[in-house]
Structures are given as C-alpha cells and as structure tokens.
Amino acid sequence: MAEIQVTKRTPAQQQLNRKRGKEGMRNQIMMFSLMIFLTLCSFGMVVAYQNDVLGMSGYFVLPMVLLIAAVLVGLQFYYFMHMAEEEHGIPQFFMYTGMILGGLVPLAMLTIVWW
Amino acid sequence: MDVLNHKFTPETWPEHPERATLEAKNKFVGFWLFLGGETILFATLFATYLALRNSGPDGFEHTTQSLYDLKLVLVMTLLLLTSSLTSVYAVYHMRNFNFKKMQIWMSITALLGTGFLMVEVYEFVHYVGLGFTFGSSAFASAFFTLVGTHGLHVAVGLVWITLLIWRNAKRGLNLYNATKYYTFSLYWHFIDVVWVFIFTVVYLMGVIG
Amino acid sequence: MKKGLKKWRLFSLLTVLAIFLAGCGQEEISTLMPAGQVGRDQFNLLMIAAAIMLSVIFVVVTIYTIALVKFRRSKLGEDHIPEQTEGSHFLEMVWTVIPIILVLIFAVVTVYYTYKLGDVSAMGATDEEGNPENLVVDVTAKLYWWEFEYKDLGIITAQELVVPTDEKVYFNLIAADVKHSFWIPAVGGKLDTNVENVNKFYLVFEKESKDLRDGVFYGKCAELCGPSHALMDFKVKSLPRAEFDEWVVAMQNTADEKPVANQKGEEVFVQSGCIGCHATDATAVQGGVKQSGTQGPNLATFGDRNRVAGFMPHDAENLEDWIRDTQKNKPGNKMPSYGEDQISNDEMDALVEYLMGLKVEEK
Amino acid sequence: MSSVAQKKGFGAAVWDWMTTVDHKKIGILYLLGGAFFFVLGGIEALFIRWQLLTPQNDFVTAGMFNDLITMHGTTMIFLAAMPILFGFMNAIVPLQIGARDVAFPFINSLGFWMFMLGGIFLNLSWLFGEVPDAGWTSYASLSLVSPGHGIDFYALGLQIAGAGTLMAGINFLVTIINMRAPGMTYMRMPLFTWTTFIASAMILFAFPPLTVGLFFLTFDRMFGGQFFNHLMGGNTIIWEHIFWIFGHPEVYILILPAFGIFSEIFSTFARKRLFGYPSMVFATVLIGFLGFMVWAHHMFTVGLGPTANAIFAVATMAIAVPTGVKIFNWLLTMWGGSIKVTTPMLYALGFIPSFVMGGVTGVMQGSAPLDYQLHDSYFIVAHFHYVIVGGVVLAILAGTHYWWPKMFGTMLNETLGKITFVFFFIGFHMTFLIQHWLGFWGMPRRVWTYMPNQGWDLANMISTIGAISMGIGVIILVFNAIMATIKNERVGNDPWGDGRTLEWAIPSPPPFYNFPQTPLVRGLDSVWLEKMDGNESGFLPAEPVKDIHMPYGSILPFIMTLGLFIAGFGAMFRLEHAWGLPVLVGGLVVTFFAMAARSVRDDLGFYVTKEEVLQTEKEIAQRGHN
C-alpha cells in the first residue's frame, strides 16, 4: 500500500488525456452498436431459419451464429475489458489458455460421450 | 501516504487507478486469473449441457425446440449488453475522477442487471409451470444448472455493486476503492461474455435443433 | 483319475518349469501366459515396452551410479568449488531426441494394435443363408454375477462362459445396475460394462481349458462395484468347436428334458420361490427377450460349474452354506438367505442334490 | 501490535495461530495439518495392507475395506500431499523471490481453513459410520447408489477443500507475478518457485471442473439432479471425463512442486548450478500444458473407440520427453559437482531411480491396448505409488528435512533422518515393486480379499511387510521432529552451508517481515552469486531500511469457513431432520455475513517502523551469537 506516486499533469496533458478518453469512449459506443447489430443478425437469422423465410440451411446458420458469438466475445474482451491495453500480458495469457482448455472440454464431451 | 485518505484532483488522479498500487495490481491480476478459472468452470457446464441436451427418460416431452422463447431471450440479451456499455461509462468516469457520474452509471448498470434477472426468474418460473423442472430430465438439470449458474453470477454481481455504491457513497473515489469498481466492471463484462455463449449455444442453437 | 495321472507324468517337467513359471504366475489367470491372439498381442506389446523401459532405466542408473561414485565431496575435499556449468546444447538435444525416437517407435506399435484390437466390423457378418458367421455373446454384468446370453443360439447361461476355441468370439457388454468391467486376464485385456451403452470387442481362445489346473480360465470384475467386487469372479470353459456345438445342443434341450437328480429337491426349489429368480431352462430367452427367472443366475448348468456363486469351491457343503447365508459369503449381493425355518435340513439336502444334478455335460 | 516477541498465554497463542495471515505461519499450519492427514492416510494404508496380508482374511469387512481405500486415496491426495506441498510453497516461495508476504494474505488464511475444515468434514464421516466407499474416483454409477451419507461427505468435504485449493493457487500465481524483488526476472526464479507457478496455474484450470463435477454429484444425490442417472437421460461417462479432466492435471500438480524441491536439493548439495536451467523451465511448462491433454488415458477401457484411444495414447507418451529432460538435467547437475549426501540429498538420490521406474510404467499404461490388460489391476497401484511415493512423498520428506531449519529454526537429527530413509525406502520398494507382478498375474485392484491358490499369496505378504517398514520409518521421523523441537538448538541463516537461493540469506526462522530491506537480485542462485563475489552475507539490498507495511490478522477466514462447514451438515441432513434446512441456511448466513464484514470494513494493514525493524534485526543477530 505504501508507495503511491502522485504526479500532477499539466493542463495540456490533462486536456490531451481527456480528449483521448472521449475518443476512446466514442469507439466504445461504436463497438457497442456493432455488437447490438451482430446480436440482432444472429437472432434474425435464427428466426428466419425457424420460420423458413429466407431458405437458409442449418449448416449455414449454425456456423454463422457461432462466428458472431466469437466476434462478440472478442469485442467484449478487447474493447470493454481493455485487454489490449499495456500490462495485460498475464491476463491475455491466462484467458487464452483458459479458452483453449475450455474449448477442449466441450469438444471432448461432444465427440467421445455419444450414447 | 494512505490510499484511503489521500485526496486526488482530476490532474493528479493516475491514469490507471485500478492498478496504481501494488495491492491494486495484485487484485487486478488476481481477478483476471479468477476469470480465467471461471472460463473453465463455464466450459465444463457448457460441455455437460451439450452432451445432455435433449436427453431424458423415455418419452419425455420438453425439448429445446418446444421450450425456448426467443423474444424473452432477446430482451434479456439487450438488457445485459446495454448494462455492459453502462459499466464502460462508469469506468470512463472513474478514470476521469468523476465520482458522481461513476456512481450514477454503476447504478444504471445495476438496474439493467436487475431487469435481466427478473426476466430470467420469470422464464424459469414459466418452465417449472410447464412441468420442466430441475429433476424432470438430464437435459433439464443441465439447462437449469448452466443458465442458473450464470444467473447466480448476475445476482452476486448485483449484491456486490450495491454494496460498493452504498459503502462508498460518502467517501468518494480513492485508490482503495477504484480497484474494486474496476474489478466489478471486469466481472460484469465477463458475465456478458458468458451470456453471449448462452444465448448462442443454448437458445439459438437450441431453436435450430 | 485321468487328471491325477497326467499330473504325475508332468511332474518332473513342471518342477523344472516352476522356477520360470513362478515369475509368470498361474496359467489360468496370468497375463504373462497368454492363451489367445488378443492376449498374445498385448503380451508382445508388453515385451516391446519392457525392452524400451528397461533400457531407459539402465541408462539412467548407469549415469547415476558413475556420477554418484565419482563426484563425492568426501573425495573432492570440503572446499572444492565445482565449475558452475550452465548446460550443454548438445547433450540436451541428445536426451530430447532419443526419447522422442523411443516414444515414436512405441507409439506406432500402439496405434497399430489399438485399431487391430478395436476392430469389430465382422461382428454382424452373415453367410449366404443369413446365418451369423461369428459367435456373439451378450454379457450382462449384474451386482456380483455375470450373465452370458447367446442370442443367435437362443440360450443363456451364467457365471461360466463357454466358448469355442480358435475363432474370434465377439462380445456385447453392458451392465444392469452399476458399472463393472469384464476381464479374462489370460485371454486378453478388459473392457468396461457401462450402464448406458453396449461395448463391443472380441477375444480368441486358443487353449482348451480342460488342460488347466481347474479346467477353467479365471475371469474377474475389474471395476469397483460395491462390497463384493472382489468376489465377482466368473470362469471360462473353452472347448473345440465340435464339443462346443454339442454343448449348445444340450443347452437347447434343457427346455424339454431337465435333469432331475432329486424330485423332492425340485419341489423345494419351486416352493421356496427360487424359481422366481432362477430359471433352470437355458432357453429361457426367446428372441433375445428373457422369459422368466432372470433376477438370478440361470442354473441350467449349475451342476457343471466349477464354483458356487463364482468363487466358492463347488461342493455340496459350500452350496448349502451359500443358500443358508448369502450375505456372509458375498456381502451386499441380491439373493436372500434361507434359514432353517424356511428350508429344513432335509429339504436342503434334497435341494442341494437337485441343484448339483443340473448338468448338460457328460461326466 | 507490531512487536515481535510477546510472551503470550496459551489462549492467546491459539488465537494468534487462528487469525494469522503470515505466510510462514500458514506454511507451518499447512505442514502440520497435512502431516496429520498423512499419518491418518498412512494408518488407513496399513489397515488395507493388513487385510490383504493373507487370502480370505477377515480383519475388516468388505464394506469397511471400500471405506478404507476411498478415504486412503482421498486423504492422501487432497489432504496430505497437496497441503504439505502448499506448506512449503507458503513458507518458502515468498522468501525465494524476495517478497515480504504473499499477494493476498487474507485469502491465504482462508484457503488454509477451507482445506482444514473440509478435511475434517470429510473425516467426520468415520464418526457417523457412513464413509465414502466408491473409491477416490467416485465413479457415478456406484456413487449414486451408495447408501448412507458417505458420498455426501466426499462431495461436500472436497467441495470446501477444493475451493480453498483454488484460492491458494491464485494467491501463489499473483505473488509470483507481482511480488518478485527487483532483478528477480522470470528466468532467475529458483526452480521451486517455477514449479509452484506452473502447478498453481494448473490448479486454476483443473479445480473448476472438479467443482462442477462435485456439484453435479451433490445435486444428483441430494437435490434431485439427473446428470448421471441414465434412466433419466443422464450419462455416467460425463462424470468420468470431468473427474479425469481434473484428476490427471492433479497428479502433475503434485509432482511438479516435488520436482522443484529436488531441483533445489540437487544443486545445493552438488554445489553446482542446475544444469540446463532454461530447459528445466521449459520442460516444466510443457508438462503443465500437456497434462491437460491426456486425461482419457484413465478411460481406455471405457469404450471410447480406437481413434480416441490412439490419440490419447500418443499424447500421453509425449510427456515422457520433457520429464526425461528433467531427469537427465538432474543427473548432469550431479555430474562434475561436489556431492554431499545429507538426509535431503539422500532422498533426492532415492528419488531418481524410483521415479524413473514409476514413470516408465506410466508410459506402458499409456499404450492403450496394453492398458486393456493393466487397467484396474495392481500394476496401476504399483505405477502410481512409484510416482507418488517415490516422487511426491520422497520430495515431501526431503523438503521436510531440507527446510525444517528455515521454518522452525532448528535442525532435524541427520542420523535419525537417514534411518528414516532406510526404513522408508526399502519398505517402499518392497511394498510396491512386487505389485507390478500381482497386476500381471491378474489381481484386480480394490479387492477386499482374494481366494487362495491364484498365485498371489506370497507377493501380498511381502507387500504388507514392506508397508510396515514404511510405517516404522514414519514413526522415527515423527520422533525426530519431536526431539528436535524439544532440544530446540537454534541455527543460523544457512545451516547447510551451501544455500543458493534467497531464503538462506535471512535468519531461520525469518522475522515476520522476512527481509529488512528488499533484496536486489543479480542472477540465478542469488545467494551463491553474492558469496562467490565476496559478499559473505549473500544478500544485496535494493533499498535503505524503511517502514514496512504489513497486513493485520483476522478471524474472518475461520468464521467464513466454519459457516460453510455448518451448512454442509445442514445440506446433508436436510431431508431426514427438521433442523437440516435451518442449519443449512444458518451456515450460509454466517459465511455471508463474514464476507460482507470483510468487504465493508477497510483493511489497510499497519506499518512497522524503521526503528522497530532495526531493533528486531539486532535482537536476532545477538541470538545468533550465543
């Protein structure tokens, strides 16, 4: 707890920071819109498939839906959770390991528990 | 110097208050690791759900296709995704040392989360009314456990953020509680990530069949 | 009598072999004396493995011993400061690459045998007339006993598996209550009997069991299944094809002509309710559906068996003991005990004689 | 508050230990708790062996035997081996990286109490007479039908202890990531720290599946779940997968720290830098990663099909390569060194051939078709006791002798140590070597008795005699520890004289703040380097003496755990007793309030002033002189 380094930013720096923050926030909102859009696409596709309107095949819808999920997750991690920022090497490493191993489990259960 | 009482100004407030001290860094890294572990926890739940999806005793009636209602799910999804954005706003204001706005956005996050949870409870009650209960088939057990564990995480998050908002209402931002708010937001996004998989793997894939 | 004579003749040979065989265990149960193709494949694999592993151990122990002898502080002096070597790329390459090669060799044979032993494609094969080409036995493992059903032949037996020699015998394995595992060590490796699915594999019996010490191979349950897991044994008789066919016919005949060694015993068997759980008719299956008396082992061949309840010596005394107190003999098994108030001593004698007379084999 | 040596009454001392958040004390608690369970598990083992001494023995009943093997396996793995290793990690790792404490002292204490009370919960089953009896693997079909509350004790007890383990894992990870002293780069970390790091990472990923699996089991048995009930669409194979997805990494969680301990000992007593340090690190990481890819080798006979079996067989064998790298690096560390055979070194020397023998039998089992014969036979029992006893337990015994002075400030008697080794080592090989043949000769494992004349009688007797010899060894060790404590002859910083890593640069035991000044690290084997450069103390400070920040003790970890402990009983007896439900809720409320108290109260710790630090250092220095 001991050492807090307090440094005072100059007004110029402070302004720059603010501006960067704002830009960052605008980015976040854009990403959010994208996420909502993708989510709607996902639901839309499935509803369309369910009601057989666009004549899409399950073999198309299923991978698409999964792909969108992957993109959504990536956006969450990299934008909302700032995983791209500096000092995130360890989080990245452990999240990726977690995801690789986490992917293995469903894979195994789907392939070698079949009866 | 004291993390609790040191008074900052927007100019002196560190750019990354959530990891400005060693303790904060520890919490920050520790929490990420915890999320890494949660990944496997949910992966196992998903795996079990996938293996047991639509399997039950001879002649059981409820299947993914007969059960799920996408309208509800869409509502829940939008609520939760939006709450993710509001917590981003809260963190944005935290980094700007704007305590009030942070509290407000966190409160909105909590409200949206509560909305989500209420819809989920409604959904569960509805299923139970249909005779689709925790013990009615292996599928049901797996479904309620997976979705319920997520719901439990939401509930825990709500208690957490409520406590934080209440406890710090009079104290303002400092390097001691900034980490707590920040890790909460990480947790909340993670819940969102899990939900993305739930609505995809459970509901959408369930409807596709 | 015949057996005894043979023993005498073989005695001298046996004593010589005993020294070697002691290390190999007993023929009726040892994996080191395989009695069929599957077991032999696995034995060969074991030999390859052992060769690799022993050489690894040899290398390690050699380096170890030399290092230990040469570099003792007592020799080098208390103040000796050894050179602080960081490592050696060359050496490290050597002990990465050589194990990789060894592992690869072993992996190749492993994969080969995995597919070879896992091949059950011929299982359902039929000849031109639609008759199954191979013998298929459906094994059901139940709390502490084994049921063997020959669906294609319309017969069922328990506790003692009877198979023809020198051909692939295919097995369908399932458990009726909790998980067990089907293992005949001398003939080949095991396969689990799960509760939710049928497992399939094959074994080959190349040795006639009558030459063995007890005239049978030993089979074991290899998965913890409750208190009497240890006693969930079964026995295997392997016969030449012709004798096997005879046996099958005799089994099929038990539907009409049941041997009754003691009339009173049969009455006791019926009146005491034994018949509710035990069929004495080996054809108590029709089209794969069991008709009656299937909660307990089918007793049509009980008199031919080698053991009572799979593990106790097969004599009148033990049989009586079994019926009187099943729980003492096999804790947790599913057969009730019958005290003297249920079956008097007289009745018991009759019952025992009756049961011992339930035979299909000539003796 | 901060003064070091206060005279305390017994009650105060107990309170002190119950509230401590000092990693060194928690290390000792782990060690003692683990040792207690090791003796318990060992006594269970002796009962097992005594029952198997002769054919058709009736020393224990069939049901009791299953209780014994289940509790033996569970106790040894979860409550003895792992906690003792945690004890060393707690006591040593912060010292090795030059830290004042672990990252989360409070959570550290919580983790310990969860382990301890979880273990007690599990073992209370003996008092209730309803003991887990489905094997430590608790395969679902059997564990679902097992009557009484035995399996409930297993599921709930392990759930509590497992959560504690997970916390401990995260704590070590963060400690090692964030709290290394200046200059202590990853590639300068001692191997024990590295293996702790990797083992903790494995805990992070292996324990959540166990949590889920135990949850399923609990709910199937107590709350109407249908996960494994095949009549309701459930599937028992899911349990097997989940258990081994956890279970296989678990065995590497045990062996990696053991490797770490031996790495320290080899280089210390060969007076030589660890040969091929980078490849040692790399091998550790690789073993950790591969450890997650091979779980199905425990399920070769389940009927997964040849393709799955072949894949998992090859993956399993691959682990031989990095493990071999380690073995040869140790050999080459000794080669050209100056080997002094102290007690710890004796264990390390015993370890090499023993572990290699256990390892190669592992590779044999990895060959799926061969495993069809070996699986669930005594060959397996031989394999895993060779790696566990010949690897993990020897490491624990070695570590106990090696770090005893650092943890307690006194030496264990070397002669007694060597006698312990002789009894234990000979007994160990006698017990388990012959079991390979028992397996070949067709003896299944987990049998409570066997019929005579199957060729197994003599071998079993030999095996039992060996176990008794191990028991004698352990008793001598306990005696040795008690005597050393009574005699209490204090030792200096580096009683072995050849210490290489940072823990040997500070007093034994270290003061509660560990390092008066944070050390500066200039390379691998920091203390050795400094000494070679003429710095006799082996210590190079990175900062002047300053006020030191330390955390407060707390009773809350104990209370939180107690709540869970109580709730466990409530859950178990919910259906048959009216008090069940209230107790369940009450326990959870206790835990919840303790958690709320923790999060609402600010815990900022306190400062030890510079003057106090200097004073303490002076006292220690004086103590050293007389």
Ligand code: HEA
């Ligand atoms: C500390 C614990 C530990 C360790 C380290 C290991 C290490 C290994 N284990 Fe073991 N294992 C257990 C504990 C452990 N095991 C337990 C408890 C069980 C039983 C669980 C139960 O059912 O109750 C078990 C069961 C088990 C099985 C399942 C058997 C069955 O039930 O059918 C298998 C199968 O593959 C296996 C394989 C291996 C392998 C390949 C290694 C490898 O990591 C070994 C690698 C080491 C070496 C190979 C030696 C050194 C290497 C060299 C000198 C290089 C040259 C070598 C070659 C080229 C071969 N183990």
Ligand code: HEA
């Ligand atoms: C860390 C793990 C570990 C350790 C250290 C041990 C140690 C020992 N184990 Fe165990 N064992 C397992 C893990 C372990 N085991 C597991 C996982 C199983 C599988 C369980 C299952 O099937 O589910 C198993 C199963 C198992 C079996 C097979 C049971 C069966 O399948 O039927 C046997 C049989 O010989 C056995 C024996 C021993 C022996 C003799 C020791 C010895 O090394 C023990 C030495 C210790 C002592 C002898 C203690 C001495 C103490 C005293 C004498 C008291 C002194 C008193 C005071 C000081 C007050 N173990």
Ligand code: CUA
């Ligand atoms: Cu059936 Cu063991």
Ligand SMILES: [Cu+2]
């Ligand atoms: Cu394994």
